[in-house]
Amino acid sequence: MSWTELLPETGDEPAGLAVTGDAELESAVRVVESAARSWKRLGPPGRDLPAEARRAAAVRLHLSAVRNTGAPDEGPVHVLPGLLDDDVPWSRSDLAWALRTADDYLNYDGASFVLPGCIAVSLSPAELEGFGPALVRVLDEFINERDTPRHIRRQLAELYGVAAGRVYRCLPLDLLPWSCGFGAFARDKFGADLSSRPAGDVLRHAATLTGATPSKTWLRAATTFPERWAVEAVLECFTGWSGHVWFGTDEQLRGLVWMLSLDRSEAATDLLARVAVAASAAEERRRGYPFAPLTAAAAVEAVAVRPGDLPAETLARLSRTVHNRALLSRMAKARRLRTIR
Incomplete structure (x- = not known):
């Protein structure tokens, strides 16, 4: 069963998806994408990038992971969490969009699940209202996927476990x-x-x-x-x-x-x-x-x-x-x- 049908809303394409025309912003996004491709050598980019650039880069990395057109394997998993902080705001609509675009993801590196998980834990219980069934469904999708490296499953499980626990007001599900x-x-x-x-x-x-x-x-x-x-x-x-x-x-x-x-x-x-x-x-x-x-x-x-x-x-x-x-x-x-x- 798909989790898209469990979403309380479909979500709009997030702001910052298109960064063409802003040379400084585009340059910052390319730095992040390069770090994701060579994360073992370069490591994650610092948080000194502007919040707008980090948001745009996170969205781009997410789509690259979903479409399998960008950084391979653990690049997005390694880089994405380091981009996001309290100064990068997200909304219910962003969460719905990220979960919807990650649906039917066929690879086992877990990369497409990172951004929606990070967005979910940044939202309050009120903002997460209605997302519980979808979050649990995604957690069920990867938690027993043995082809996904254990440390990635652990990282994702904490994100979705905390978010789902916040929805249901219970111990985090992981x-x-x-x-x-x-x-x-x-x-x-x-x-x-x-x-x-x-x-x-x-x-x-x-x-x-x-x-x-x-x-x-x-x-x-x-x-x-x-x-x-x-x-x-x-x-x-x-x-x-x-x-x-x-x-x-x-x-x-x-x-x-x-x-x-x-x-x-x-x-x-x-x-x-x-x-x-x-x-x-x-x-x-x-x-x-x-x-x-x-x-x-x-x-x-x-x-x-x-x-x-x-x-x-x-x-x-x-x-x-x-x-x-x-x-x-x-x-x-x-x-x-x-x-x-």
């Missing part, structure tokens, strides 16, 4: 996504509590961890949240879930594990151990594929350095039940470290 079984499970359990700003901020920080282990800067930032109930609550909820989670959900849970690891209490140790067991579990017929491999790896590493008998017992138990080689290797290393300590 955090504990409703279309992931566990995401729907958690949203049903916590309801409106997840819509609070503190919960959203905590889950957003957890989602920003894209590597196996956090940096000291990331960990320091994790201590600044005045309300952390979502860390324990969501992980506790996960221990009651039995099934695979999406990669993006796995990343978020991994971030929550590292946030919980900052709590040195026995209760936190107990929860980390139970998360390790739940994440490491697998279907009998696919025993080498844990339900949440990223979360399992983080929980094993976090629990291994905790004092007491429970961590050792947990690692010993998992060594008998886990069949994933990478996770077994991580557990063996963790057990050796405990012995050395």
Whole structure:
């Protein structure tokens, strides 16, 4: 199903689409287009360009991406967000136009979805009224497209997730996504509590961890949240879930594990151990594929350095039940470290 038919209006061609006749503006647009073609070498253009030029360049890059006539692959994805700031105004009509022109886009580099996503997050809930179904439909279109690089899907998911959450006044849809079984499970359990700003901020920080282990800067930032109930609550909820989670959900849970690891209490140790067991579990017929491999790896590493008998017992138990080689290797290393300590 097309999302154009879900739009509350069709949208007019945005101002700034045609820049011929203005030599200075045309020159600025060419700078941006050149940067998009050679973004690995040149990097994104600076924000010192006039707002009018950045707006026109964004529109041109969007159309080039839609028509597949401009910068290839990640050029527009890399350059477009850097062009747009609060001084580049957008309207409902611009959003409708950008979504409509991106419809039936056939490439998988995600480039045509960037501008409408950036426009959407710049608008207020009142300005976004009626756009919810279309935004969700676009999110569904790319979120599981495996040919689109993961980091691009993550970037787009945040844009559309935040915008759709603003429309429906709920937790951004890319955090504990409703279309992931566990995401729907958690949203049903916590309801409106997840819509609070503190919960959203905590889950957003957890989602920003894209590597196996956090940096000291990331960990320091994790201590600044005045309300952390979502860390324990969501992980506790996960221990009651039995099934695979999406990669993006796995990343978020991994971030929550590292946030919980900052709590040195026995209760936190107990929860980390139970998360390790739940994440490491697998279907009998696919025993080498844990339900949440990223979360399992983080929980094993976090629990291994905790004092007491429970961590050792947990690692010993998992060594008998886990069949994933990478996770077994991580557990063996963790057990050796405990012995050395």
